[in-house]
Amino acid sequence: MNLQIEPDAHVPAVAPALEVRGLVKHFPGVKALDGVDLVVHRHEVLGLAGENGAGKSTLLKALVGLVRPDAGQILVRGQEVRLRSIVDAADHGIGMVFQEQSLVPNLTVAENIVLGSEGPGVRRGIYRWDTMRALAQEQLDKIGSPVDPLARTDSLSFADRQMVEIAKVLRIEERTSHPPVIILDEPTSVLEPQEIDALFTQVRRLREFASVVFVSHRLDEVLDVCDRVAVLRGGRSVGEVAADGAEPAELHRLMIGATSSDDHYHGAAAATSDEPRTPRLVVRGLTGATFRDVDLDVHAGEIVGIVGVHGSGREDVCRALFGAEPTTAGQATLDGEALDLSGTRAACAAGIGYVPAERKTEGMVGPMSVSDNMLLTKQDARCAGPIVRPRKQARLVDTWIERLSIRTPHRSTAIGRLSGGNQQKVVLARWLVAGDVRLLLLDHPTRGLDVGARSEVYRLMRELAAGGVATVLLADSLEEAIGMSDRIVVMSDGRATAEVAAPAGAKPTPLDLVKEMV
Amino acid sequence: LTGCTEEAVGSAGPTEAAGACDPADVTLVGQVRNESNPYEAAWLDGGDAFAEQVGLTQERLTYDGDSTRQQEQISQLLAGDTDCLVMNVLPNGDSDTPPIVEGAEAAGAFLVTQWNKPADLAVTDYDQWLSHITYDGVASGKQIGDALAEAIGGSGGIVALQGILDTGAAKDRFAGLEESLAANPDVELLDDQTANFSRAEALEVTKTLLTKHGDDVKGIWAANDDMALGALEALQQAGRTDVAVVGIDAVPDALTAIEDGTMTATVSSDGPWQGGIGLAIGYCVATGELAVEDIADDDRAWFAEQFLITSDNVADFTSPETSAADFECSGVFSRSQGPIS
């Protein structure tokens, strides 16, 4: 470290880029942060791990001024600061990419990148599009993104939008002469493996001139890209692990405060019998706007994974089966009966359940309670006729809150107040409550879930499969697809191009699948 | 239904005999559509003038041309102290009169209505509804129709701007126009549209009609002066000076236009007098100077005197004044032109 050229030479040169001491934050009914300590050194990638609801997002929001801590200190380069707004934070060189995407869909990429700090892009309130475009291009070039700065943001793919977010956060470099601190809250949960690779390349490059705080529930990933991992549990810092040579299991033990038999999903729990059966779901020649001639068979008790890159159309196939996307040709039968693909109501009546990937907008109703969300589908069927029976409902909901260990102060708490992972559990519970589901369509069901919750979801999936439910899984990662599925269908460009058997004990490798995907 | 009664406690029927009121106890209420209209503002001012004459003040109510709101105000008013309440009301439409009348009857308030009344509702069937005053719409519609026919030389095309279709005034006046057309066979009605008594709507409608019928339009018959003034603006914007325009009401702007020669004729309806006379009749009955039984049946529903105003006599009407003499109890019916047939 070179003492002479440090601009803030009056503080010790070793002052970390960012330090948090004893941060406390209460929400109604929850102590989200309970005295958190954290140090982010210069030029390091710090991992942040913890279960769903451990307080990661809250801590990070406090670091960018979106959450006012009740007590504790935040120090930037050794000096205590009070961050009142995201602008304050940016002025101190702290920027964040949020867990939920935060771009304005109807603006151009360029505008999104410079939003709020247009600088020379706007003079006296008048836009200078050329300058704006150049400013944005500069940011996009930093991360090597090929996106057109004048494209409308909602015309981009999810991954491209994620890249735009990173390009946007890098603008804080322009606001401060110090190395910035860049916070990435679960940036990988929606990305494909190759996109994750591209992102990690960027993160490692960022380390050259910045500090990075990185959150992910995929512990292998965290250990891969980070230098050091801090662990939160129940709103407290419970320890730190140097990434070099550490094992995910070690990290996990810290996270949950107990040892785990980390059998994950690779175990051979799913027993598939070899006897030939008629498939429960039979899809023939299904064609829609983004997919063509899709054939698919799923047997009762079977989990079929569909893998494919973005735009492969797998998501739309699922939605079409659930009646949420129009089809132009083809048909599907469930247990021999023709499926009515005209609407979601018909699909539900036929015994199909669907967990959408976009939890915030499609999966849950934010301001409504956990209980309401859980019972949205099957209120009537489950709780005796057209008349709602609140006490019976309450008991039912509480049972599931406990079974899935959903962390919520009460069943009447608005689901929007829960952490992302717990929200997802509620959405899943919706179909489990229903009880009479024959086919489950799961689109990224473990997106944003911590290891424990994920294992629980896997266990549930297996339990359901053992009970005869047919499952179509669009997995979060290839490993998940391989681990969970009995059979894997590969889709590309809207067609089902290959099928790979994945019985317990004879799993294909990710590389096998990638070969089929291209 | 047990526990149900016909009437709310408190709003008892006519308890005191008419004429028992001390003049100082009389409450005077004038109700019109709104004060943002010169004619109705003048009406309320006339009411104020009368109230001042007898040492009282008038409560000014406006309901913004909103029938339900008028009813709401009336029922609220009648829920208060009604013993010496005198109301001079301009019902929004024909259909609004019956509930007002029934309400006043039940509450024992003294009511005079003007302009709108369903034809089959007889004032003589009621004790508290003292009188209904209106102008003969058929006559005025015909008068200005004839004046228009004369102004365009007895032949040619005209267009008609109707008032709010659901009002008796609009219908009567248009019926008057039809009588006039029958009497002037060479005058052709090219088109009739409604402009809802509104100046702005009349402007738009007239513009469209002018482009539709072009030079065929020789005259514009408007069911009130506001629409006539809107039509005048449209003519000015179209650069047409050869079109005669007639209206009804004699609002100040129309009189000015007649003086200027841009407008042909209008028919007087004397707002300040109307505002005063309704209160005067009620006040006279309330204080006992006049007994309902003594009012002739012909004076229970009557046409008030009106005049055709053209450039010849416009000077006589430019500043309408109410005189105290109009409101003497002995002469409140002096402007009657006869009963409503």
Add this chain to the structure above:
Amino acid sequence: MTVTSPADAEVVASRRPRARRGVSLRDTGPSIALVVVVVVFAALSPGFRTLSNVQNVMDAAAVLAVVTCGVTFVLMTGSIDLSAPGIMGASAIAVALLVANNRNDLDLGLLGVVVAVLLAAALGCLSGLALVALKVPSFMTTLGVSAVGLGVATLMFAGVQPNITDGMLEGWAVDRTLGLSHLTWIAVACVLVGWSVQRWTRLGRYAYAIGGAEEVLALSGVRVAPYKVAVFTMAGAFYGLAGVMVTSQLGAGLVQAGKGYDFSAITAAVVGGTLLSGGRGGVLHSTVGVLLVTVLTNGLVQVGVSPYWQGGVQGLIVVAAVAAAVIPQRRRNQVTK
């Protein structure tokens, strides 16, 4: 652990954004509807095809176009604005009392117009402030401000009709350049100004963004409140100018100058493709909507539809036009509010 594959390049290439098919149709739908309506009326009515009627339609569209310019910006932010009647009434009376008139000796000319527009902008600002400071939905604040505007107008009216004698203001409605009245040219200028604001200024782009994702703006460190207030203020100014234009047309200041313009402007904007939920459409869309609505009104009179039926036929056609524009880009799980 992540998977690296040699196919990365192709994978990246295969997910280039695809153009959404619906976009072009959504944008051209109203224009096509306009053309269809014009052609139908032209075929049905000889009076409709005349040059003077074209002038007439343009003149008749002028005031509505200016009001719609204002309302469009508010709709773009996802709010709604019902304050046009009150604000127009106040500015109509104010300008009638400020230029040469029969009520007082003032003769401020153009300055009077400016003052009236400023008064209107202040009223608009009031709606915006109530929205951001009291957190009352714009539906209510603008309804309230409309009532306040009407009250202020009635106070100024004071029972005597103010007639204008100002040559300039009267001339706006009468004098023509290239066949169109000056009011129409003012409307054209307003549309151009509105379009430029929407396209080139931070205010316009932020208004658009607020409708798209207001919460994201806050996350990006933009304080949206001032922009919302500014949008309502600007809308108020447009209504004010529209009130002045009505006064010029009628030669008198009327409290009811803006009656009905609230719903007709919103209808025009929505028919033109501006979404009530915000973030879509714009001034040019709305202008097409204005023309569509005006042509309908004019055409129905020209064709001779009974006055009783005109409103109903117009409503039916508006619904049909929107339905026709919506059907091509209907999606299964689309949200319609």
Add this chain to the structure above:
Amino acid sequence: MSTSVLTPAAAPATVVARPTVGQRVTSFMPVIALVALLGALAVADPGFLSQSSLTAVVRTAAPLVVLAAGATVVVLCGGIDLSIAALCSLATVLFAMWLPDLGGATILAVVAATAVLGAVQGLAHVLLRIPSFIVTLGGMSIFAAVALVISDAGPIRVVDRDTTAWLDLYLAGVVPMAFVVALVVVAAISVVLRLTPLDSWVRAIGYSESAARLAGSPVDRVKVAAFTVSGACAGLAAVMLVSRNFSGSPTMADNLLLPAVAAIVVGGTAITGGHGSVWRSLAGALVVTLLRVGLPIVGVPSAWEQILYGAIIVAAVALTLDRSKLQIIK
């Protein structure tokens, strides 16, 4: 099975979340606003608090309450029904025209007819995917035109008053029957919502229609039902108006549109959907009625009346709206 990874949740899952004092107060705000307004009017004119005066207020408010209650259901679903007033006017005409033939069954016939018209709008909204604002705006002008045509643009007198006479009775001598009916309508809507899954569906649709649909809620059917209820309420309100005015007229209720929507918003129901209730609209309708009739009666001059009206409804909404449920106010 990997049950061992499950740790007991840090906080017990069933802690009773008591509403804070603030939240409790917020839910009573519409009533507080109502009482405050009544107090202010009583100060301006002590006579206003008399029993007969209050009786007149609630009698006046009855049709508005019914209109607003029906439209509230649509608003809760995230839509808006601008046709209620025009439909109500049309219904007054239908009532007056049908009464001679149908007699006592007219009330049912009119309510059924308006319910069907409401349902037709609902179907147009969900099938054609046209925003409810536009569908009902179109409905508004079409109903107005039909009313004008069938009534020949004039009022139709109702001679036989027996059918509606019961609405003019007073329960216990003080509570107008029309208001009792309005209360029953509000209670009925509220109870049906509470006891069935409808409440949760309606709110889910209002907050997030796509999430509701993907959860398999019968979104389209609930929306059509909401418009049907709104239509039926417009019909019932029309019966009340006819009983008050002894006639039907094609424009009778037209001016009740904005007061009805104002009543909904003043009650604190979010105009964007999801949050609110019909009880709130009841309080809102009373506030709006007090403003409409109270201000002029206590002697506020016409121009100031409008200014006060504008200021007070905004202030009332500022009080009643529960912002904790809404992140963004549009």
